[in-house]
Amino acid sequence: MPRAGLAPATVVAAGAALADEVGLARLTMGLLAERVGVRTPSLYKHVASQDDLNRRIAALALNEAADAVGGAVQGLAGPDALAAAARAFRAFVLDHPGRYAATVGVEPTGPDDPMAAAGERLLGAFTAALRGYEIAECDVNHALRMLRSLCHGFATLQSAGGFRWSTDVDESFEWLIRFADRGLRTM
Amino acid sequence: MPRAGLAPATVVAAGAALADEVGLARLTMGLLAERVGVRTPSLYKHVASQDDLNRRIAALALNEAADAVGGAVQGLAGPDALAAAARAFRAFVLDHPGRYAATVGVEPTGPDDPMAAAGERLLGAFTAALRGYEIAECDVNHALRMLRSLCHGFATLQSAGGFRWSTDVDESFEWLIRFADRGLRTM
DNA sequence: GGGCATGGCTAACGTCGATAGCTTTAAGCT
DNA sequence: AGCTTAAAGCTATCGACGTTAGCCATGCCC
Numbered sequence: 001m002p003r004a005g006l007a008p009a010t011v012v013a014a015g016a017a018l019a020d021e022v023g024l025a026r027l028t029m030g031l032l033a034e035r036v037g038v039r040t041p042s043l044y045k046h047v048a049s050q051d052d053l054n055r056r057i058a059a060l061a062l063n064e065a066a067d068a069v070g071g072a073v074q075g076l077a078g079p080d081a082l083a084a085a086a087r088a089f090r091a092f093v094l095d096h097p098g099r100y101a102a103t104v105g106v107e108p109t110g111p112d113d114p115m116a117a118a119g120e121r122l123l124g125a126f127t128a129a130l131r132g133y134e135i136a137e138c139d140v141n142h143a144l145r146m147l148r149s150l151c152h153g154f155a156t157l158q159s160a161g162g163f164r165w166s167t168d169v170d171e172s173f174e175w176l177i178r179f180a181d182r183g184l185r186t187m
Numbered sequence: 188m189p190r191a192g193l194a195p196a197t198v199v200a201a202g203a204a205l206a207d208e209v210g211l212a213r214l215t216m217g218l219l220a221e222r223v224g225v226r227t228p229s230l231y232k233h234v235a236s237q238d239d240l241n242r243r244i245a246a247l248a249l250n251e252a253a254d255a256v257g258g259a260v261q262g263l264a265g266p267d268a269l270a271a272a273a274r275a276f277r278a279f280v281l282d283h284p285g286r287y288a289a290t291v292g293v294e295p296t297g298p299d300d301p302m303a304a305a306g307e308r309l310l311g312a313f314t315a316a317l318r319g320y321e322i323a324e325c326d327v328n329h330a331l332r333m334l335r336s337l338c339h340g341f342a343t344l345q346s347a348g349g350f351r352w353s354t355d356v357d358e359s360f361e362w363l364i365r366f367a368d369r370g371l372r373t374m
Numbered sequence: 375g376g377g378c379a380t381g382g383c384t385a386a387c388g389t390c391g392a393t394a395g396c397t398t399t400a401a402g403c404t
Numbered sequence: 405a406g407c408t409t410a411a412a413g414c415t416a417t418c419g420a421c422g423t424t425a426g427c428c429a430t431g432c433c434c
Contacts, residue, residue, distance in 0.1 A: 006412080006413095025292075028389090028390065028391090029390075029391060029392090030389085030390070030391090038412090038413075038414095039413075039414060039415085040390090040391085040392090041392080041393080041394095041413085041414075041415085042412070042413055042414075044391095044392070044393085045411075045412055045413075046412090049391080049392075050390095050391065050392090101292075104343070104347055105212075105288075105347045106347075107347075107348045139362070141352075141354040141359065142354070142358070142359045142362040142363065142366075143366075145341070145344075145350060145354075145359045145363070146337070146341075146359075146362070146363045146366055148340070148344065148349075149336075149337055149340035149341035149344060149363070150333070150336055150337055150340060151340070152340040152343075152344060153335070153336035153337060153338070153339040153340020153341070153343070154332070154333075154336035154340070156291070156339075156340070156343070157332075157335065157336060157339060160291055160292045160293075160294075161294045162335075163332060165328075167328040167329070167332075171329070172328065172329045172332045172333075175326070175329035175333070176329065176332070176333045176336070179329075179330075179333055179370050180370075182370060182373070183366050183367075183369060183370040186369070186373075192381095193381080193382095215420085215421065215422090216421070216422060216423090217420085217421070217422090225381090225382075225383095226382075226383060226384085227421085227422085227423090228382090228383075228384085228385095228422095228423080228424080228425095229381070229382055229383075231422095231423070231424085232380080232381055232382075233381090236422080236423080237421095237422065237423090
């Protein structure tokens with residue numbers, strides 16, 4: 001029996017990809033094992049449990065989202081930065097619905113949990129997107145939460161098929177970006 | 188063996204209550220059976236499957252949310268209506284996290300699915316909350332989606348423990364309501 | 375009182391997550 | 405090179421859970 005040459009990172013990456021393909025709810029240890037060419041119990045040499053796998057996928061997803069948003073904001077400020085961040089975030093969620101779904105409803109276990117750091121990174125990227133707006137110190141956390149709620153809510157609702165009727169969804173999102181921009185401008 | 192006097196609605200209500208208590212992910216057919224005083228297979232005389240149970244809980248939750256939001260908006264218009272709707276919605280999600288969680292990620296099976304009607308009712312309640320604002324015909328769907336994304340995003344993020352740091356969450360939500368109000372006022 | 379639909383029950387199966395314990399691989403030391 | 409040993413694979417197995425089959429008691433309707 002030749003070795004498969006697996007590492008935790010390989011397993012997690014394959015799990016994230018599989019979750020994107022079949023949906024997080026249908027991501028099973030057996031399916032993942034088959035995907036990486038190994039028997040189910042062997043996976044437990046690399047991840048502690050399915051919950052552990054989920055957390056690692058979540059950390060990966062948050063880091064990737066932070067990269068996407070951070071990269072999009074690079075060199076921009078004000079409305080351009082805001083729009084770029086929002087679009088990058090939504091695109092990431094729509095492209096990777098499974099791994100993003102892994103991030104909802106899981107709390108970091110402690111302050112040294114990689115997920116916590118990844119979440120901070122994503123938050124930092126959104127903070128950078130607010131650079132250029134005149135936001136009072138006491139309002140910045142509120143604005144950040146507003147922006148995160150807006151992007152998270154829209155992307156997850158769309159990803160779940162929540163927008164059913166006719167109006168064009170992309171158009172709604174652009175409208176929403178302009179709405180947030182106008183609001184942030186007049187503070 | 189005396190009859191338990193169950194009906195589908197009883198089972199669904201108990202399931203929703205249990206989901207709120209232990210979390211939707213831990214809602215199991217066995218646990219629900221124990222709760223209603225019956226053996227597991229007997230539940231299948233009232234619901235077709237766990238997926239069916241989930242859909243019925245979702246329909247119940249959407250109807251209750253529509254009632255809550257609709258009732259709160261009653262007799263109000265403009266900023267007052269908007270604030271009342273948003274507060275009622277968030278309160279519902281925080282009070283009933285399990286049954287609300289049942290609504291995310293499930294699509295209505297067809298046009299006669301009770302879930303679709305319930306969703307329309309909730310949408311109608313939010314639409315009523317926008318009465319009093321001067322919104323162009325072509326913008327009303329966008330505004331509705333914005334409002335829904337904002338409320339859904341904030342409530343689910345908070346419900347999942349997504350706001351970890353210090354700033355007061357209630358205060359953020361009130362800030363968010365004022366933000367939306369200002370934006371809707373100037374269109 | 376005698377059908378008969380209804381709503382319980384027990385028994386059992388398949389799937390899935392997880393653990394135990396064995397074996398083999400391959401890396402590293404002497 | 406050859407031995408040691410941790411790591412990584414395997415089979416076998418368990419327990420939980422969803423689901424189905426098939427049986428039996430209840431209680432309504434005539």
